[in-house]
Amino acid sequence: MTNSKPEAQNRKQAQTSNDPILQTCFTKPVLSFGHSNLFRVSTFGFWILVCYILFAPASAFAHIQNGAAAGFLTGFVHPISGLDHVLAMVAVGLWGAQLGAPAIWVLPVAFPLVMAMGGMLGLIGVPVPGIEYGIAASAILLGAAVLFEVGASLVVTALLVGIFAIFHGHAHGTELPPGQNALLYSMGFVIATGCLHALGIGIGAVHRWTWGQKLLRAAGAVVAVGGVFFMWKALA
Amino acid sequence: MKFRSQSPLLTCVTVALAVALCAAPAQAHLNSTGMGPIYDGLLHFLMSPEDLVPALALALLAGLRGADYGRRAAFTLPATWLAGSLFGLTAAATAESAVLSSLWFLLLGVLVIADAKLSLSAMTALAALLGFVHGYLNGTGMGQSRFAVVAVLGLTSGVFVLIVLAAALVAQLRAHWARIAVRVAGSWIAASGLLMLGWSFRGS
Numbered sequence: 001m002t003n004s005k006p007e008a009q010n011r012k013q014a015q016t017s018n019d020p021i022l023q024t025c026f027t028k029p030v031l032s033f034g035h036s037n038l039f040r041v042s043t044f045g046f047w048i049l050v051c052y053i054l055f056a057p058a059s060a061f062a063h064i065q066n067g068a069a070a071g072f073l074t075g076f077v078h079p080i081s082g083l084d085h086v087l088a089m090v091a092v093g094l095w096g097a098q099l100g101a102p103a104i105w106v107l108p109v110a111f112p113l114v115m116a117m118g119g120m121l122g123l124i125g126v127p128v129p130g131i132e133y134g135i136a137a138s139a140i141l142l143g144a145a146v147l148f149e150v151g152a153s154l155v156v157t158a159l160l161v162g163i164f165a166i167f168h169g170h171a172h173g174t175e176l177p178p179g180q181n182a183l184l185y186s187m188g189f190v191i192a193t194g195c196l197h198a199l200g201i202g203i204g205a206v207h208r209w210t211w212g213q214k215l216l217r218a219a220g221a222v223v224a225v226g227g228v229f230f231m232w233k234a235l236a
Numbered sequence: 237m238k239f240r241s242q243s244p245l246l247t248c249v250t251v252a253l254a255v256a257l258c259a260a261p262a263q264a265h266l267n268s269t270g271m272g273p274i275y276d277g278l279l280h281f282l283m284s285p286e287d288l289v290p291a292l293a294l295a296l297l298a299g300l301r302g303a304d305y306g307r308r309a310a311f312t313l314p315a316t317w318l319a320g321s322l323f324g325l326t327a328a329a330t331a332e333s334a335v336l337s338s339l340w341f342l343l344l345g346v347l348v349i350a351d352a353k354l355s356l357s358a359m360t361a362l363a364a365l366l367g368f369v370h371g372y373l374n375g376t377g378m379g380q381s382r383f384a385v386v387a388v389l390g391l392t393s394g395v396f397v398l399i400v401l402a403a404a405l406v407a408q409l410r411a412h413w414a415r416i417a418v419r420v421a422g423s424w425i426a427a428s429g430l431l432m433l434g435w436s437f438r439g440s
Contacts (some may be wrong), residue, residue, distance in 0.1 A: 112424055115427065119431045120430050120434035121434075182432060184430075187424075191424055
């Protein structure tokens with residue numbers, strides 16, 4: 001149970017380090033009350049709190065905000081239930097994984113923000129023409145980028161992904177069923193989209209192997225073909 | 237002795253699942269838990285994302301900046317939340333909070349994304365403002381409850397526990413990817429705020 005040896009090593013390393021954060025964390029207790037150190041129980045307590053918050057609302061039925069739990073679930077399920085959105089989001093993660101740092105985390109940070117801007121445009125009544133074409137084009141181009149391992153600069157990559165995010169946000173972010181909580185719907189929608197990016201990044205972890213690179217390119221081809229299908233449907 | 241060899245993560249997940257599955261049906265607004273106003277206030281906070289998420293975002297921001305910031309936020313936010321709530325209890329009318337909450341989501345989310353290098357005094361001011369504004373909004377909503385003052389104490393306790401746990405968890409993160417994950421969470425918070433702002437303008 002004891003881990004005094006690694007902790008002693010960390011403490012010694014911290015004392016000789018120039019990093020102020022390291023020194024602060026290992027040379028004095030972060031939140032000490034008497035002899036206890038909340039730092040040591042924080043991970044345990046935090047995850048209990050997170051799990052409680054995640055699970056408990058399912059059995060909550062009398063909060064003043066009616067439809068709260070349903071709002072979150074509807075928002076969470078909405079992007080997952082649309083294959084066009086799923087393909088494009090996973091492709092963003094795949095492309096980020098191929099490009100490596102910093103794109104691997106800039107894209108998942110930028111996308112939800114720009115997507116929300118697209119959603120906001122829709123909510124305040126600003127029309128964006130050709131949304132269905134834009135969504136289909138996003139799957140085609142992102143799939144092609146993964147297929148051919150296109151190595152664009154970070155600015156170009158972020159711009160391209162950002163433009164597509166506006167279409168996805170405008171199309172999907174505004175479809176709140178009546179009677180449900182708008183904030184929780186929005187949170188569910190954004191979190192599900194982020195999870196799809198994470199899925200893409202997770203799959204993209206195979207990029208380190210030669211066979212994995214081929215697999216990713218094949219996945220890009222599948223996304224592009226899916227995009228062609230959706231474009232054909234949009235044109236029909 | 238076999239228990240000792242289990243990983244801490246597995247233990248955490250097991251206990252968390254047990255706690256979650258044992259949760260009694262929660263009737264989250266005031267006067268509905270049946271366990272007294274302290275728990276009513278606590279659950280009101282935990283079941284109100286417009287209060288919970290900005291407090292969490294502030295905890296993430298403070299945690300990213302380090303232990304000193306975490307300590308300062310852990311005491312400033314609940315103290316001002318309590319003061320704001322008590323002040324709000326005296327208000328005659330319930331204040332509108334949707335747009336304000338959305339702006340807090342947006343501001344704090346963007347600061348977390350940017351891993352903003354705020355000074356300690358700026359962080360203190362931010363925590364104080366957030367605590368007072370949200371406390372006031374909470375207080376105005378509780379004004380008609382008989383045990384509102386006690387409920388406010390429960391609510392403030394919830395704020396304290398959340399910010400202590402979350403800030404301490406983030407402050408100890410060393411891995412680059414883990415800090416990036418916190419900033420991604422900031423982008424989710426900001427994006428939710430933007431969408432919520434749109435809903436507010438539209439009048440959902």
